[in-house]
Amino acid sequence: MKEITKDVVVIGGGSAGMAAAGEVVGKGHSVVLLEREEILGGILNQCIHNGFGLHRFKEELTGPEYAERYARIIEESQVEYYTGTTVSEIDSREDGKTVFAFSSEHGMLRINCRAVVLAMGCRERNRGNIGTPGTRPAGVYTAGLAQRLVNMEGLMPGSKCVIVGSGDIGLIMARRMSWAGAEVKGVVEIQPYPAGLTRNIVQCLNDFDIPLHLSHVVSKIYGKDRVEGVDITPLKNGMEVTEETFHVECDTLLLSVGLVPENEIARNTGIKINPETNGPLVDSNLMTSVEGIFACGNVLHVHDLVDYVSEESQRCGEFVSTYLKAGDREQQYSMVSGSNLKYVIPNRFSSGRDNHFYMRSLIVRNHAELVFSLDGNEVKRKKIRHIQPSEMISFTLKKEELADFNLDEQSRLEVSLIG
Amino acid sequence: MSNLFDVAVIGAGVTGAAIARKLSSYNLKTVLLEKECDVSFGVSKANSGIIHGGFHHDSSMLKSRLEARGNLMYDQLKEELHFPFKRCGILVAAFSTDEMRTVEKLYNNGLENKSIGIELCNHERMLNLEPKLNTDVTGGLFAPGGGIIEPYRFVFSLVESARKNGVELLTEFKVTGSRSNDESYTVESADGRQIEARWIVNAAGLYCDEISRIFDAEEYEIKPRKGEEFLLDRNASAHTDKVIFPAPSKHSKGMLVIPTAEGTTMVGPTAQMVDNKESSSTSKENFQTIFASARRLIPQVSERDIITSFTGSRPTLAGDDFYIEPSKRIPRFIHVAGIQSPGLTAAPAIAEYVKDLLKTEGLQLAEKADYDPCIEKVPRFRNLSKEELAELVEENPAYGELVCRCENVTEAEIVAAIRKDHITLDGIKFYTRAMMGRCQGGFCTHKIMKIICRETGLSMDEITKRGGGSWLVHKEVGDYPLRSRNLDGERQQP
Amino acid sequence: MTKEMICISCPIGCHIEVTRNQDEITVRGNKCSRGEIYGKEELLSPKRVVTATCPADSILMARIPVKTTRPIGKELINSLLEDLYKTRVQAPVQCGAVIMENYAGTGVDVVVTKSLSS
Structure with a gap:
């Protein structure tokens, strides 16, 4: 057993954890970073395609390159990091916290600290979550697992595949499988619009003449031992048009049907969960309902760009530092999402400083407006050229913009999208 | 090795496993034959896992009496076999x-x-x-x-216990033929293997009818x-x-x-x-x-x-009761058919009942002096306190390596499963619960595949989900030709 | 000859129609000038950045990720990939190390995108 005492424990060594840990250590606090895989970088390590870092580094990097830039910062900093180490429990008391973790190298680690940052990322929804009828053969993979097998192990999960869901990982995998010589027979999306970025539709599907079946579902899986084929059925007004069902032969089914924050530890620690995001509810400092425990990155809400994960996590690191320096806690007010928005993060705001919000749209529109109103009075209005659910909206409400308003405990800031 | 057994039990579901274990407490040479690549892969795997309370049928039915008796046996079985039971x-x-x-x-x-x-x-x-x-x-x-209970864990434990006491397990042994002489039966499997046994116990679940037909015993339909x-x-x-x-x-x-x-x-x-x-x-x-x-x-x-x-x-039979009787057509052959609900509850009692039938029919039973009803208890990460775990990891570092994060399963438990011959993904899943949680193997399948390779020497493309044609990966990146596609596949610009 | 495509210069994703009449290329459906540039380039010489993996001689990783330093012509991608899949990369190697220079005379290199220690 190993006992450690530090100011902060960061759980997760992917893009979120590395950015948060780097920031906290830069502000002069002691940090321990725990990562369950053998190397830092998290899921970026298997995302060998390019397109990362355009906002952050103003250049187009691959996932491993992006990860390596941050990993280097961590390796060269005072951050004490442990790989191959899995957290099992957080014991949260008023006078501090203890994080318990296990690794084969160190056995049980018992880490006493004042603040914890949750940065465990997300996991993929799977077949059970979408309830696809049919048999249960081998050959049904989540796109992320297939990506891991192909890109890191060099193994082909099959030679003829159908992809369910047009999320980015699924699209990226369509190209990857094609580039490895497998045949991608189609992508099936339940919504009338694609879930992934347009760039990926063009470069990952259109380039290979892979059909995209919008408003369709895989209605049945065939095959006893291994997948042998699927039925694909169109939807009209949300109902399956069974007579238009067609059959596609394949040996592999890849599922790219959404991501969910990995909130197990949060739940077990008694942290309140936001039903819209499945991540923790957080205040304007990205602190969860349990004092001293913060959250950032995909564990908080699923981002589409890693650049935003880094940005949010770095900000989280600043908040942790401020918290440790033990100033009085600033007054917080309620922040809610209004029409046409699935959610807004964080769920509180502060009046004395800039507030940064991330939002996810429920609608697809060109030329929409983002409207902030405080207790019914418009605070700010901003035009957006294009919105769609797959592209997160990032927006900073400046300190000055709230300066003229009187706030009391009941005050509520609402953000809406007007199409 | 002599291939003559005293008893061949056909079917390694809960019934066959319980019977084999019961017989392993006597001085007998017993073989357990299973058509799948692992035990409990048939009816017993997809089962509600209920130990019934003895109220669904009146006592005129055999299954009702065996259910009541079986229910009472579970506390002791849990002590001996360490399967989850509440x-x-x-x-x-x-x-x-x-x-x-x-x-x-x-x-x-x-x-x-x-x-x-x-x-x-x-x-x-x-x-x-x-x-x-x-x-x-x-x-x-x-x-x-x-x-x-967890039905597959129960079957795994029964079989482990039976094997520990000398029962031989043959998997992928799909019985397709039989010959008999006055003394014994020769049992043939689809892949050409043969064994000889004096007594046959037909506990083949959904396939009891086919087995019965192969041996030229009673005609019935499951x-x-x-x-x-x-x-x-x-x-x-x-x-x-x-x-x-x-x-x-x-x-x-x-x-x-x-x-x-x-x-x-x-x-x-x-x-x-x-x-x-x-x-x-x-x-x-x-x-x-x-x-x-x-x-x-x-x-x-x-x-x-x-x-x-x-x-x-569920393997149902006309009449709705269990059919546990010696064949009237052929000698030394016991039907254990129609074992649907409450078959799991009744299984330990069925085993005793079958043992008694065998004895009545003339099988010599002498208790084995060194019979050990207990199997080793494999510690499970999720069931231990932090203090116990800290100690355990010191002894065996593989307990510090969490492979399945949803169900908290460590590498040590996966290795234990493999060493007990559960070498498919489903077998490991049933033994350890890895891949059974909310991510359904999204994060750990590749790790488990690597552990299987390391422990068994199998290559990645030999690993299956549950045997047969349930392969997981079959080629490596770079094995498929691409260049040729430039000629016919890709549309060229004019 | 007319080709339909989606412009990916920005998130709006205009559906554009690119038509070629002898030497003249016209782009329709674009909402801004970037669409015109995109459409012409896609018609005349579509190029892509290629990312892939090579087998790695290392006990740490089975594969090492690589990428082209610039986009290359689509018609070259399959042969490039086949060549990459046959190129073994020895550890140690630094991120950015060139493993293939001036591929097929295009001036494009292939570099490793992850450092691998020995």
Whole structure:
């Protein structure tokens, strides 16, 4: 057993954890970073395609390159990091916290600290979550697992595949499988619009003449031992048009049907969960309902760009530092999402400083407006050229913009999208 | 090695495994034959895991008597075999006076079968016993002796114990032929292997009829009745303390809400006669029926909590009772057929019953002096305190390596499974629970595949989900030709 | 000859129609000038950045990720990939190390995108 005492424990060594840990250590606090895989970088390590870092580094990097830039910062900093180490429990008391973790190298680690940052990322929804009828053969993979097998192990999960869901990982995998010589027979999306970025539709599907079946579902899986084929059925007004069902032969089914924050530890620690995001509810400092425990990155809400994960996590690191320096806690007010928005993060705001919000749209529109109103009075209005659910909206409400308003405990800031 | 056995048990489901283990306590040479690549891969794998409370049938039926007897044997078995088992109690909920009358009949069955502590309950008592019940409940039945187990873990333990005491297990041994002389039978498998045995116990589940035909014994037909079930996340608010049954219909015990022995929740099963014994397909209609029925019992049951679904088939036989008898047509052959619900509960009692039949029929039974009923207990990360774990990792660092993060399964447990010959993904899943949680293997499948390779020497493309053609990966990146596609595939610019 | 495509210069994703008449290329459906540039380039010489993996001689990783330093012509991608899949990369190697220079005379290199220690 190993006992450690530090100011902060960061759980997760992917893009979120590395950015948060780097920031906290830069502000002069002691940090321990725990990562369950053998190397830092998290899921970026298997995302060998390019397109990362355009906002952050103003250049187009691959996932491993992006990860390596941050990993280097961590390796060269005072951050004490442990790989191959899995957290099992957080014991949260008023006078501090203890994080318990296990690794084969160190056995049980018992880490006493004042603040914890949750940065465990997300996991993929799977077949059970979408309830696809049919048999249960081998050959049904989540796109992320297939990506891991192909890109890191060099193994082909099959030679003829159908992809369910047009999320980015699924699209990226369509190209990857094609580039490895497998045949991608189609992508099936339940919504009338694609879930992934347009760039990926063009470069990952259109380039290979892979059909995209919008408003369709895989209605049945065939095959006893291994997948042998699927039925694909169109939807009209949300109902399956069974007579238009067609059959596609394949040996592999890849599922790219959404991501969910990995909130197990949060739940077990008694942290309140936001039903819209499945991540923790957080205040304007990205602190969860349990004092001293913060959250950032995909564990908080699923981002589409890693650049935003880094940005949010770095900000989280600043908040942790401020918290440790033990100033009085600033007054917080309620922040809610209004029409046409699935959610807004964080769920509180502060009046004395800039507030940064991330939002996810429920609608697809060109030329929409983002409207902030405080207790019914418009605070700010901003035009957006294009919105769609797959592209997160990032927006900073400046300190000055709230300066003229009187706030009391009941005050509520609402953000809406007007199409 | 001599291939002459005293007894060959055909079928390594819960019945065959329990019989083999029982026989392993005597000085006999016993072989257990299984057509799949691992044990418990048939009827016993997709099973509700309920240890029934002895009230579904009256005592005139053999299965009722064996159920009552079997139920009482589980506490000792758990001590010896370390499988997850909880005597959590069973409730039957009635929602009308008609249903209440059915429940009263069950109560009388229970009294007759000496079901311990069985009671009739009014509305308040029901809600006290299970606050999550639909408040429309009229009343019902409480059988505190009912419980739940993990059926495949039970079978794995039975087989491990049997093997420890000398039983030989032959997997992928699909019986396709037999010859006999005065002394013994020669049993042939599809791949050409042969064994010889003096006595045959036919515990082949859905295929008892085919085995019987192969041996030229009695003619009968096993009809599969398919059941579909859904597994809900361990955080599901629908998780109850007790197993909840509706009032039964004529053909089925109805669809239940089951708190599994490992903390998840199961809803189902359906009951549908099908023609194909291997049918394992799920359907949308059944999904809707199951959730509607389950919500009638526990309104919190939600589709949002689904982790996975599965199907299994009950081997039903005309007459609805167990058929456990010596063949009247051929010598030294025992039928153990039609073992559907409550077969799991009854299995240990069936084993004793079959042992007695064998003895009556003339098999010499002498108790084995060195019979050891206990198997080694493999520590499970999720069941231990932090202090115990800290100590355990010192001894065996593989307990510090968490492979499955949803169900907290360590590398040490996966290695234990492999060393006990569970080398498919499903086998490891059933033994350890890895890949059984909410991510369904999304994060750990590749790690487990690597551990299998390391421990067994198999290559990646030899690993399967559950044997046969259930391969997982079959080529490496770069094995498929690409260059040729430039000529015909890709459209060239003019 | 007319080709339909989606412009990916920005998130709006205009559906554009690119028509070629002898030497003249016209782009329709674009909402801004970037669409015109995109459409012409896609018609005349579509190029892509290629990312892939090579087998790695290392006990740490079975494969090492690589990428082209610039986009290369689509018609070259399959042969490039086949060549990459046959190129073994020895550890140790630094991120950015060139493993293939001036592929097929295009001036495009292939570099490693992850450092691998020995």
